[in-house]
Amino acid sequence: xxxxxxxxxxxxxxASQIQLSEKNINAVLEAVANSIERNKNQIIEENxxxxxxxxxxxxxxxxxxxxEKRIESIIESLNTIKNLKSPVGEVIKGWKLKNDLEIExxxxxxxxxxxxxxxxPNVTVDAFALCFKSSNACxxxxxxxxxxxxxxxxxxxxxxxETFNINPDFLTFIDKTDREAxxxxxxxxxxxDLLIPRGxxxxxxxxxxxxxxxxxxxxKGLCHLYIDESANIDMAIEIANNAKVQRPSVCNAxxxxxxxxxxxxSYLPLLAKKFESIIELRGCEETLxxxxxxxxxxxxxxxxxxxxxxxxxxIVNNIDEAIEHINQYGSRHSEAIVTQNYANTETFLxxxxxxxxxxxxxxxFSDGGEFGxxxxxxxxxxxxxxxxxxxxxxxxxxxxxxxxxxQIRQ
Amino acid sequence: xxxxxxxxxxxxxxASQIQLSEKNINAVLEAVANSIERNKNQIIEENxxxxxxxxxxxxxxxxxxxxEKRIESIIESLNTIKNLKSPVGEVIKGWKLKNDLEIExxxxxxxxxxxxxxxxPNVTVDAFALCFKSSNACxxxxxxxxxxxxxxxxxxxxxxxETFNINPDFLTFIDKTDREAxxxxxxxxxxxDLLIPRGxxxxxxxxxxxxxxxxxxxxKGLCHLYIDESANIDMAIEIANNAKVQRPSVCNAxxxxxxxxxxxxSYLPLLAKKFESIIELRGCEETLxxxxxxxxxxxxxxxxxxxxxxxxxxIVNNIDEAIEHINQYGSRHSEAIVTQNYANTETFLxxxxxxxxxxxxxxxFSDGGEFGxxxxxxxxxxxxxxxxxxxxxxxxxxxxxxxxxxQIRQ
Numbered sequence: 001x002x003x004x005x006x007x008x009x010x011x012x013x014x015a016s017q018i019q020l021s022e023k024n025i026n027a028v029l030e031a032v033a034n035s036i037e038r039n040k041n042q043i044i045e046e047n048x049x050x051x052x053x054x055x056x057x058x059x060x061x062x063x064x065x066x067x068e069k070r071i072e073s074i075i076e077s078l079n080t081i082k083n084l085k086s087p088v089g090e091v092i093k094g095w096k097l098k099n100d101l102e103i104e105x106x107x108x109x110x111x112x113x114x115x116x117x118x119x120x121p122n123v124t125v126d127a128f129a130l131c132f133k134s135s136n137a138c139x140x141x142x143x144x145x146x147x148x149x150x151x152x153x154x155x156x157x158x159x160x161x162e163t164f165n166i167n168p169d170f171l172t173f174i175d176k177t178d179r180e181a182x183x184x185x186x187x188x189x190x191x192x193d194l195l196i197p198r199g200x201x202x203x204x205x206x207x208x209x210x211x212x213x214x215x216x217x218x219x220k221g222l223c224h225l226y227i228d229e230s231a232n233i234d235m236a237i238e239i240a241n242n243a244k245v246q247r248p249s250v251c252n253a254x255x256x257x258x259x260x261x262x263x264x265x266s267y268l269p270l271l272a273k274k275f276e277s278i279i280e281l282r283g284c285e286e287t288l289x290x291x292x293x294x295x296x297x298x299x300x301x302x303x304x305x306x307x308x309x310x311x312x313x314x315i316v317n318n319i320d321e322a323i324e325h326i327n328q329y330g331s332r333h334s335e336a337i338v339t340q341n342y343a344n345t346e347t348f349l350x351x352x353x354x355x356x357x358x359x360x361x362x363x364x365f366s367d368g369g370e371f372g373x374x375x376x377x378x379x380x381x382x383x384x385x386x387x388x389x390x391x392x393x394x395x396x397x398x399x400x401x402x403x404x405x406x407q408i409r410q
Numbered sequence: 411x412x413x414x415x416x417x418x419x420x421x422x423x424x425a426s427q428i429q430l431s432e433k434n435i436n437a438v439l440e441a442v443a444n445s446i447e448r449n450k451n452q453i454i455e456e457n458x459x460x461x462x463x464x465x466x467x468x469x470x471x472x473x474x475x476x477x478e479k480r481i482e483s484i485i486e487s488l489n490t491i492k493n494l495k496s497p498v499g500e501v502i503k504g505w506k507l508k509n510d511l512e513i514e515x516x517x518x519x520x521x522x523x524x525x526x527x528x529x530x531p532n533v534t535v536d537a538f539a540l541c542f543k544s545s546n547a548c549x550x551x552x553x554x555x556x557x558x559x560x561x562x563x564x565x566x567x568x569x570x571x572e573t574f575n576i577n578p579d580f581l582t583f584i585d586k587t588d589r590e591a592x593x594x595x596x597x598x599x600x601x602x603d604l605l606i607p608r609g610x611x612x613x614x615x616x617x618x619x620x621x622x623x624x625x626x627x628x629x630k631g632l633c634h635l636y637i638d639e640s641a642n643i644d645m646a647i648e649i650a651n652n653a654k655v656q657r658p659s660v661c662n663a664x665x666x667x668x669x670x671x672x673x674x675x676s677y678l679p680l681l682a683k684k685f686e687s688i689i690e691l692r693g694c695e696e697t698l699x700x701x702x703x704x705x706x707x708x709x710x711x712x713x714x715x716x717x718x719x720x721x722x723x724x725i726v727n728n729i730d731e732a733i734e735h736i737n738q739y740g741s742r743h744s745e746a747i748v749t750q751n752y753a754n755t756e757t758f759l760x761x762x763x764x765x766x767x768x769x770x771x772x773x774x775f776s777d778g779g780e781f782g783x784x785x786x787x788x789x790x791x792x793x794x795x796x797x798x799x800x801x802x803x804x805x806x807x808x809x810x811x812x813x814x815x816x817q818i819r820q
Contacts, residue, residue, distance in 0.1 A: 361814030
């Protein structure tokens with residue numbers, strides 16, 4: 001198995017050293033979009049095989065499913081990425097030293113990027129498109145739940161590359177879905193420059209602790225919404241509803257609601273009514289005094305990314321307690337406050353340690369597409385290199401080009 | 411031991427959460443400079459203890475030594491860092507979405523940064539100053555060779571912090587010099603956000619393979635100078651001399667010289683004369699035909715960072731062979747070409763995979779101070795987050811602050 005994985009990574013590394021023009025890259029992306037459009041029935045067929053073989057919760061089936069609408073959005077995303085400007089070659093900064101040395105800080109591709117992901121098959125296309133547009137080769141290892149869909153999409157892309165006489169290893173698909181394949185892949189630092197694991201807690205922890213390849217985690221989204229004392233109650237209802245209900249299976253949905261004690265009595269009954277028969281609430285003791293029929297939250301609830309129609313609720317004495325709770329339990333992903341108090345917005349924005357911190361808006365906006373990046377390869381919960389939604393720019397590094405005329409150091 | 415290290419890291423993390431004004435930070439840096447000036451005799455005395463106890467090569471003794479001149483340069487560096495603008499709070503980008511959400515990408519400190527280094531005691535002060543100026547706490551673990559010097563300098567800094575009523579754990583000094591201390595430190599991902607190891611190959615490899623804290627390597631500098639067919643010979647002599655002889659113990663000095671076959675006969679004898687009785691040359695077979703008295707280079711020579719008065723020499727058939735050799739053996743640090751051919755400059759700048767790529771200049775300029783960064787915490791040979799000389803900006807990450815007025819996702 002090790003040889004098998006090593007050989008695939010070696011081939012990907014070789015592909016990554018090929019320099020393609022942006023015109024060529026765009027032509028490939030367009031052809032991939034056409035190929036997906038042409039073969040959409042077969043994609044849905046492969047996806048149906050995966051869904052039938054799976055034994056997942058409703059929320060996870062939602063992640064796995066590709067229907068016509070979602071395929072259209074994959075194609076749309078390909079076109080958007082094609083139309084973005086490649087960041088490669090951008091001069092980030094340039095300056096001249098007193099000795100006339102000219103220094104340019106120039107964006108270059110990272111090289112070979114391995115992405116380990118779970119049930120969402122659109123990642124296969126998005127990840128390839130973003131890596132390819134930024135002149136990187138990608139090594140994809142999707143979850144077994146989506147194996148047929150991922151395999152078929154990868155084949156469409158590799159076939160397209162070949163019609164352009166481009167090395168198809170720009171997309172290397174790892175067709176082994178057991179944990180052993182991952183254990184070898186994460187040690188391939190000789191060939192892989194960056195590892196992006198997306199998925200559940202145990203997978204990411206396992207990878208982070210054992211990888212020799214540098215890792216940018218796409219860890220869980222344990223996101224909070226804090227309803228401040230001064231919040232507009234209608235807005236607080238709408239934002240909570242959007243952040244929890246619109247798509248609970250995704251990482252930027254909220255899992256815990258923090259409510260200031262002075263607004264809880266007026267706010268929580270209205271929210272409970274809105275959520276009736278949709279969301280299961282689990283409350284702290286103070287919450288239970290207002291909503292006595294609600295299940296009691298345990299310590300474990302504060303640590304849980306439900307990815308489901310469940311929300312834990314905690315009443316806090318002040319904003320500092322809310323921030324403390326978030327910095328203790330949050331996954332540094334997306335956090336929001338609803339407030340009309342200016343000082344509290346600044347406190348929240350500065351003191352909450354997370355990639356995306358919102359005032360009076362839904363956490364659901366944490367997304368490369370929504371941010372205007374065209375698409376995203378995921379949302380980094382790491383602090384280094386890239387934080388929050390990652391797209392083209394985050395898939396590059398830089399080098400310094402220094403031009404002289406004989407300068408030596410004194 | 412584990413508890414001891416964990417306790418130190420926990421305290422450092424706590425210090426890192428304190429938000430200080432830049433005015434306060436600058437006052438501390440100024441006071442540290444004054445304290446070093448006031449206590450320079452004692453610093454030299456402590457350094458003498460280290461030198462006497464050590465059993466190092468001439469080049470390594472040079473790294474370890476602090477004399478009046480080097481102390482002056484530490485103080486100068488402190489003043490320079492003080493006068494730099496802190497990058498924290500900088501709005502890197504800002505934009506407004508169609509739905510009126512305002513997104514700001516803002517620079518924030520990384521948090522707690524651990525630096526593992528070897529014999530150079532100025533790192534103690536530089537690392538603290540750069541971390542502190544960018545609002546990070548640092549955890550320092552220097553080599554045993556410089557223990558007395560490092561310990562004394564750390565005490566001066568911690569005492570200064572205390573006179574300002576600032577938590578002295580902004581500089582946490584690990585006073586255990588055995589490998590076990592490192593083995594615990596690199597697993598403290600709960601408290602340490604970034605690990606910067608500087609040093610020899612075995613140390614860095616050990617750390618990279620075992621750390622759970624994200625690592626930016628400051629790996630060896632196996633740097634090359636390529637003398638192209640079209641090089642100006644005088645310039646090629648001066649640059650080779652500067653890049654090898656000026657300070658062979660540092661990472662941006664060259665270890666291997668690559669020479670185009672068509673210039674070798676006129677160039678190498680002149681260089682050999684210049685290097686006579688200073689530098690030991692080790693040549694490939696073709697080199698030996700021109701310089702028959704030179705020792706033969708083995709495969710091992712191409713892989714060796716001598717850090718000493720030794721240079722390996724290889725004659726190549728063309729620029730592609732030179733680039734291939736560099737990309738195979740180089741440590742992605744600093745690489746240079748001497749040429750008068752325009753196309754070759756572009757080929758070299760684009761195809762050599764290194765943090766700093768030079769045309770007609772000495773590799774010795776790879777340095778935060780020379781680049782105009784004020785100082786440096788080291789030179790990253792990693793590709794992620796930061797590459798090449800690292801200073802203030804490279805010690806920050808970012809967060810997105812998003813301000814809305816009730817936006818929910820459609």
